[in-house]
Amino acid sequence: xxxxxxxxxxxxxxxxxxxxxxxxxxxxxxxxILNQAIANISSKMELKYDSNFTVKQANFEGFSGLRxxxxxxxxxKADTLxxxxxxTTSINVWKLIVGEFQVGTLEIQxxxxxxxxxxxIKNFAAFxxxxxxxxxxxxxxxxxxxxxxxxxxxxxxxPTDMNVENLIFKLDDNGKKATIKIxxxxxxxxxxxxxxxxxxxxxxxxWKIKGFADPREQKADIRFFNLDTGxxxxxxxxxxxxxxxxxxxxxxxxxxxxxxxxxxxxxxxTSIANLKINHPRIARKNVIIKNARFDYRxxxxxxxxSVDSTSTLQLNKIKIHPYIAYExxxxxxxxxxxxxxxxxxxxFINSLPDGLFxxxxxxxxxxxxxxxxxxxxxxxxxxxxxxxxxxxxxxxKITKYGTANLNKLNSEFVYRAIIEDVLQRPxxxxxxxxxxxxxxxISPYLQKSVLTTEDPSFFSHRGFINEAFKQSIIKNIKTKxxxxxxxxxxxxxxxxxxxxxxxxLSRKLEEILLVYVLENNRIASKERMLEVYFNVIEWGPNIxxxxxxxxxxxxxxxxxxxxxxCLFLARIIPSPKKFMYQFNDExxxxxxxxxxESFLTNIMTRRGLLSSKDTIYKQQKLLISGPAKSYLRLxxxxxxxxxxxxFLPDFEFDL
Numbered sequence: 001x002x003x004x005x006x007x008x009x010x011x012x013x014x015x016x017x018x019x020x021x022x023x024x025x026x027x028x029x030x031x032x033i034l035n036q037a038i039a040n041i042s043s044k045m046e047l048k049y050d051s052n053f054t055v056k057q058a059n060f061e062g063f064s065g066l067r068x069x070x071x072x073x074x075x076x077k078a079d080t081l082x083x084x085x086x087x088t089t090s091i092n093v094w095k096l097i098v099g100e101f102q103v104g105t106l107e108i109q110x111x112x113x114x115x116x117x118x119x120x121i122k123n124f125a126a127f128x129x130x131x132x133x134x135x136x137x138x139x140x141x142x143x144x145x146x147x148x149x150x151x152x153x154x155x156x157x158x159p160t161d162m163n164v165e166n167l168i169f170k171l172d173d174n175g176k177k178a179t180i181k182i183x184x185x186x187x188x189x190x191x192x193x194x195x196x197x198x199x200x201x202x203x204x205x206x207w208k209i210k211g212f213a214d215p216r217e218q219k220a221d222i223r224f225f226n227l228d229t230g231x232x233x234x235x236x237x238x239x240x241x242x243x244x245x246x247x248x249x250x251x252x253x254x255x256x257x258x259x260x261x262x263x264x265x266x267x268x269x270t271s272i273a274n275l276k277i278n279h280p281r282i283a284r285k286n287v288i289i290k291n292a293r294f295d296y297r298x299x300x301x302x303x304x305x306s307v308d309s310t311s312t313l314q315l316n317k318i319k320i321h322p323y324i325a326y327e328x329x330x331x332x333x334x335x336x337x338x339x340x341x342x343x344x345x346x347x348f349i350n351s352l353p354d355g356l357f358x359x360x361x362x363x364x365x366x367x368x369x370x371x372x373x374x375x376x377x378x379x380x381x382x383x384x385x386x387x388x389x390x391x392x393x394x395x396x397k398i399t400k401y402g403t404a405n406l407n408k409l410n411s412e413f414v415y416r417a418i419i420e421d422v423l424q425r426p427x428x429x430x431x432x433x434x435x436x437x438x439x440x441x442i443s444p445y446l447q448k449s450v451l452t453t454e455d456p457s458f459f460s461h462r463g464f465i466n467e468a469f470k471q472s473i474i475k476n477i478k479t480k481x482x483x484x485x486x487x488x489x490x491x492x493x494x495x496x497x498x499x500x501x502x503x504x505l506s507r508k509l510e511e512i513l514l515v516y517v518l519e520n521n522r523i524a525s526k527e528r529m530l531e532v533y534f535n536v537i538e539w540g541p542n543i544x545x546x547x548x549x550x551x552x553x554x555x556x557x558x559x560x561x562x563x564x565x566c567l568f569l570a571r572i573i574p575s576p577k578k579f580m581y582q583f584n585d586e587x588x589x590x591x592x593x594x595x596x597e598s599f600l601t602n603i604m605t606r607r608g609l610l611s612s613k614d615t616i617y618k619q620q621k622l623l624i625s626g627p628a629k630s631y632l633r634l635x636x637x638x639x640x641x642x643x644x645x646x647f648l649p650d651f652e653f654d655l
Contacts, residue, residue, distance in 0.1 A: 034058055034066070049126040051075045064090045064104065071111075078123035084111035084167075089159070106159040114170035144264040144300040151218075151257060158215035162187040171236055177201055178235035190214045192222060200235045207232060218257040224250040231274060244278040266298040283506035285355040291316055303329040309337065316351035318343065331380040340371040345396055356506045359498060359514065363402035367395035377473070387470045391516075398521055404498040404514055409524040415536045417544065418500045427544045429535055435547030439531040442546055443561040447530070448609045449570035452600065455489040456607075459526050463490045463519035464512075490515050493533045539569065540576045540628065555626040563614055564622050567597050579628070585635035588621055 038055050045053040056070030066089050073082040090104040116123045164185035171178045181197040194209040211222035226232045231246035238244045249272070256267040271293040278286045292315050297308040306325035313320040323337035345365035352360055369391055376386040401407065412430030416423055430436055439447075451458055457465060465488060487495075494514045499507050518524065524532075539549035546569075550558045554565055561569070571593075572579045582593040589597070604610045624632060 034060065045073065049075070050077070051081070051126065061088070062090075066090065075123050075126060078121055078125075079114065079116040079118075081115075081123050082111075082113050085109060086111075102156040103159045105161045106163070108164045108167055110166045112168040112170055114168075114172065116170075116172045117174055118172075119174070142262070142302040143305050144259065144262055144302060147300050148257075148259045148264050155215040155218060158213075159187065160190075160216060173236070173240060175201075176236065176239040180235070187213060195227075198233075198235055201239060203233055203235075205233060219254055221253040222251070231276065242279060244276075246276045247272050248274040262302050264298075264300040267296070269293060269295040281504055283355050283504050284502065285358065287353050287355040287506070289315060289353045303327060306335075309339070315353070317347040318351040331378050333379075334375075334377045336373070336375040338371070338373040340369075342368050342370045344368055357510055357513070358506075359404035359510050360402045362400065363398065364400035366397045366399055367393060369393040369396055382474050385470050385474055387473065389464075393520075398517060404510075406498070406514065406518050406523045409493075409497070409518075409528060409532055415497060415544070417496070417536075417538065424544075425542070427536065429532060433547075435545055436535055437545070437547045437558050439527055439534070442534055442558045443566055445563045445566035445614075446546070446558065446561055446569060448604060449563075449566045449600065450534075450573065451489075452604050452607070452609065453570045454492070454573065458489050458530065461488065461490075461519075463488060463515040488515075489533055490519055490529065492537070493529055494518060496536050497532070537573065538576050539572070540579060541631070543576070551626055553624055553626045553628045562620075563610070564597070564620060567600055568622055571596055571600065580631045580633070583624070583632050585633060587623065587629070587632055587634055 035058065038053075038058055042053045045051045052072070052074050054070070054072045055068050058066070058068050061067050068087045069085065071082065071084040071087060072080060074080040086107075086109040088105075088107040091102065114123070162185065164182055167182045167185075169180040169182075177200060179197075179199045181199075183195045183197060185194040186192070190212055192209065192211050192213045196207040196209065198205045198207060206227040208225045208227050209222060210225075211220070213220045213222065224232060226248070231248050232250075234243075234245040234247075251271045252268075253270070254266070254268040256265065258265050271291070272289070273291060275289045275292060276286050293313075295312045295314075297311050299306045299308050304325055304327045307322055309321055309323040311322060313322060319341060321339040321341070323335065323339075325333075325335040327333045327335065345367050348369075349360055349363050349365060371392075372388075372390045374386055374388040378384055412428070412432065415427045415429050416425070417427075418424065427433070428436070455461075455465075491511055495501070495507075495511050498514060499511060518529075535545040535547070538544055539546070540552055543549050543552050546558045549569060550556050550561055550565075553569070554561065556565075568582075572582070582589055584590050601610065601615060605615070
């Protein structure tokens with residue numbers, strides 16, 4: 001009888017013979033199989049994507065080589081998507097036998113790939129549509145398994161040796177054009193070197209990419225440089241999104257792609273030098289980040305995708321440890337955690353991106369701080385949103401102010417609002433101005449009303465209200481737009497006195513930091529801050545401060561205002577130039593305005609700010625008696641025969 005060892009050897013011999021027979025059969029039938037495969041692809045492209053796929057000539061070279069000429073992919077009703085004159089490649093036969101397609105070598109000569117949109121017609125639109133079955137099953141996918149499969153397929157398509165000449169990538173988005181021409185791309189012995197020519201409607205440049213790439217070991221270290229003078233400009237984004245951006249160099253390194261069990265881990269880092277960004281929604285000036293580096297660790301599991309907390313983002317001297325996660329185990333949950341370890345205050349100030357925090361330029365500080373943010377949002381349980389922001393400081397002290405000198409709040413100064421880039425008339429904030437009103441001279445009703453509408457906890461918070469932020473985030477997520485803010489009186493004061501009304505990321509970030517400095521260093525008392533606030537906020541067309549407002553609407557001093565008048569003034573703060581729309585043609589409040597007034601009154605009563613004696617006024621009507629009355633569209637009632645009344649024009653004000 002044959003031993004087990006002999007049986008195994010016999011099996012291996014038979015298996016070897018089988019593979020040899022299969023290989024020989026495939027060798028002689030390979031051209032037929034190849035042409036049949038091309039025919040199948042062509043048929044699929046026509047039926048599924050309404051496109052024509054053609055190859056003029058296709059044949060094998062040697063045992064694993066493949067040579068194709070005149071490869072074209074063209075949608076029937078749009079511009080050609082791909083046209084390659086000559087493509088020579090080889091495949092890993094042994095990988096093919098076990099069901100994997102892996103490219104060995106690749107040569108491409110002369111060709112283009114172009115994405116074209118003319119009007120609403122896109123030559124790539126058909127290839128973006130998802131299969132209905134894929135849409136139904138998309139929530140059931142294992143993120144780690146899916147990501148690893150996609151990465152493996154992509155890397156298998158990257159050859160170990162490559163030579164590309166004169167390959168052009170074109171983009172034409174209704175006249176917004178960008179062309180990237182690969183003059184020469186060589187990957188040999190894991191060394192990559194590429195020369196690119198970039199051309200858009202506004203500039204031309206030459207780039208160089210070089211480094212290390214090993215698709216089989218799943219590692220890479222690649223750098224981008226500019227061969228010409230100046231920074232590398234990013235094409236297309238300037239014309240498409242009005243985003244002008246450039247950088248001196250970029251480095252991308254992938255150290256490890258590892259799948260262990262049900263988890264996929266990707267490690268590496270990317271860095272960029274002198275990144276410059278310019279966009280009207282970001283800042284009025286160029287934003288420059290001199291040095292930025294992101295040491296990343298991406299973790300993916302069957303039901304989550306995350307940036308691990310061991311990752312580090314460094315902006316100049318600022319180090320940040322982020323944790324970002326998307327989880328679908330039971331509910332869909334978004335998580336964000338940010339940790340800034342112990343940092344010198346001066347290092348933080350010096351590291352702020354140029355152009356993003358212009359009011360901090362020249363500021364000096366002592367001490368250290370560390371910061372922690374915890375945010376969680378469950379789409380099925382929005383009311384359980386977590387927003388926890390903590391800053392721990394040690395000997396933190398501002399020793400010198402920058403452009404925004406917060407100390408000016410404690411002295412007389414000139415305030416000039418900027419509305420739509422137009423500098424408004426100067427308003428003196430001080431006793432030398434007859435319209436300046438001290439806090440003691442302002443009706444207590446008005447103080448209570450404004451605090452209720454704008455910032456009920458003004459005297460107890462330190463610039464921010466976490467609960468207000470939470471409710472604002474919930475509302476904005478639900479409406480999928482910025483429909484609710486969380487501004488305190490402190491934030492409004494800083495915005496009015498030190499910043500502009502521009503809706504930019506820069507202005508909002510500066511507002512947050514300046515408020516923190518103002519409130520936590522006790523630069524001005526709460527009473528002084530509220531007094532300045534009452535004297536600078538806009539309260540009507542070219543009306544600034546309560547002194548002007550009380551006379552404009554009621555011909556009264558602020559101390560003489562009754563409750564009804566105070567409720568009105570508090571309610572119009574968000575849109576003071578539209579106050580006239582609250583009145584009907586008889587000069588009395590419209591129903592919606594009466595309801596707002598009643599709602600505000602009830603809140604103040606519940607909070608103990610008003611008593612039953614205070615609300616006796618309810619039988620009275622609010623009447624505008626000051627110059628503001630001319631802005632109302634009142635109905636003219638004749639008191640004598642019509643033919644004896646002279647013509648009075650119906651004045652309307654476009655505000």
